[in-house]
Amino acid sequence: MIFAFLAIGLFLGCAMKRYKLSSSTAVAIILVTYFMLVASTMQENLGFLRYFTPFKYFDAVELFRNGAMEGKFLLLSAGIILLFVAAAYWTYNQRDLYL
Numbered sequence: 278m279i280f281a282f283l284a285i286g287l288f289l290g291c292a293m294k295r296y297k298l299s300s301s302t303a304v305a306i307i308l309v310t311y312f313m314l315v316a317s318t319m320q321e322n323l324g325f326l327r328y329f330t331p332f333k334y335f336d337a338v339e340l341f342r343n344g345a346m347e348g349k350f351l352l353l354s355a356g357i358i359l360l361f362v363a364a365a366y367w368t369y370n371q372r373d374l375y376l
Contacts, residue, residue: 278331281354282307284361291369328353 285306289299310330317326317333327333334350 278334278354281331281357281361284358284365288361288365288368291365291372331357 282303286299286303289302290296293299293302311332313326313330314332317323317330331354334354335346340346
C-alpha cells in the first residue's frame with residue numbers, strides 16, 4: 278500500500294510543471310482514497326470501492342485469519358506500482374529541468 282502511494286507521488290513530482298504542488302496533490306489523493314475506504318466500510322452496497330482504494334487491498338484481520346493475501350489485489354497493487362514508476366521514468370526523461 279505504501280509503495281503504491283509512493284509511486285503515485287513520484288509520478289506526480291515528475292509529471293507536474295509546478296513540482297511543489299505535487300505533494301499537496303498526493304495528500305489529496307491519499308485523503309480521497311481513505312474516505313472511499315470509510316464509505317465502503319459503512320455501506321455494504323459500496324463494496325466496489327474496494328478496488329479503488331489501496332487501504333482495502335490488504336486487510337490485517339483477514340491476513341491473520343487466513344494467513345494469505347488475495348492474489349488479485351497483489352497483482353493490482355504491483356500493476357499500479359509498475360505503471361506509475363514507468364510513467365514517472367518516462368515523464369522525467371521528457372522534462373526540462375529548471376536550474
